[in-house]
Amino acid sequence: MSVELIKELPGRLRGGQLQSRGRLEQPLHLEKSFNHTTAKMLRVFTFILYFACSFGFRGIYPRRSHSHIRSSLVDSIKADVEGKIYTREVILTFLELVEKDKDSLAKDKEFLAKDKDSLAKDKDSLAKDKDDLKQEIAKKDAEILRVRSEKAAITSMRAILEAMLKLWRPNASHTAAYKELSKLMLDDKGDLTKECSDDLKKLEGETVKAIHVASEIKDLYHELSKIVHYPQIDDTGMIVGGNLPLRAAVGMAFLMLQRQCDEAKLFVIVYADENYKKTSYLQSGSVRPVDLD
Numbered sequence: 001m002s003v004e005l006i007k008e009l010p011g012r013l014r015g016g017q018l019q020s021r022g023r024l025e026q027p028l029h030l031e032k033s034f035n036h037t038t039a040k041m042l043r044v045f046t047f048i049l050y051f052a053c054s055f056g057f058r059g060i061y062p063r064r065s066h067s068h069i070r071s072s073l074v075d076s077i078k079a080d081v082e083g084k085i086y087t088r089e090v091i092l093t094f095l096e097l098v099e100k101d102k103d104s105l106a107k108d109k110e111f112l113a114k115d116k117d118s119l120a121k122d123k124d125s126l127a128k129d130k131d132d133l134k135q136e137i138a139k140k141d142a143e144i145l146r147v148r149s150e151k152a153a154i155t156s157m158r159a160i161l162e163a164m165l166k167l168w169r170p171n172a173s174h175t176a177a178y179k180e181l182s183k184l185m186l187d188d189k190g191d192l193t194k195e196c197s198d199d200l201k202k203l204e205g206e207t208v209k210a211i212h213v214a215s216e217i218k219d220l221y222h223e224l225s226k227i228v229h230y231p232q233i234d235d236t237g238m239i240v241g242g243n244l245p246l247r248a249a250v251g252m253a254f255l256m257l258q259r260q261c262d263e264a265k266l267f268v269i270v271y272a273d274e275n276y277k278k279t280s281y282l283q284s285g286s287v288r289p290v291d292l293d
Helices: 003-014 036-056 066-079 088-151 157-168 174-185 194-204 210-218 220-225 246-260
Strands: 237-240 269-272 278-283 286-289
Touching (some): 088 157, 157 174, 157 237, 174 210, 194 210, 194 246, 194 278, 194 286, 210 220, 246 269
Antiparallel strands (some): 269 278
């Protein structure tokens, strides 16, 4: 039985007959079949059933909003001037159900708000766990590289740089992390900062021009990617060497990372010349001469 038919039922019952759509059924004489109290209970039941169909089975009428349904019922109640269908008791029941429904909606809204806050906290917690995991992985990779350097020479400057960049910015890509690092080494004009100029003098003296080193720093990560063959050295440690101005740019990048990241200070870098002969050490962001060994 549809909601519309249920709504029309009380009127048809008052008229003494039940008329369906398209045909006329045998008259029903309520006076003979039901007493007045029973007829009133039937009308109440009809109203409640209509209300339940409108409010309770929301999935059947998903497009009808609560406000629309309430408005329709209010209009119907006002139209019942004599109060034969919607008696005082029925109207009070309707108002009570409406208030309960409003309370239920308020509780649902409060629950959804709490659930949203809980999901946001879970998301933040997962993000933090992910960041912590990346940091731990970076530390493990750096430790593996350090242990390897105690047994043999590590001449892959790119591998050393990547390990130090991950310690500094574990959540960023190598390219993004180095781009951020280069901004600490170059000024707005693309020249070496005063700090880096001082580092260059300590590493190379006057053997290389600062403008050439600055040019290498701009595309250092790309330049290191071009190197596919690494010299075999009968020594140990992490070694920066080879031709200028590349080796100077790499050495200065390592010094800057040691200053920016405490974990990177654990890397003691051997700085060498083009023949991979030791000239100094890069330790804790400072240049230490070899003759101090």
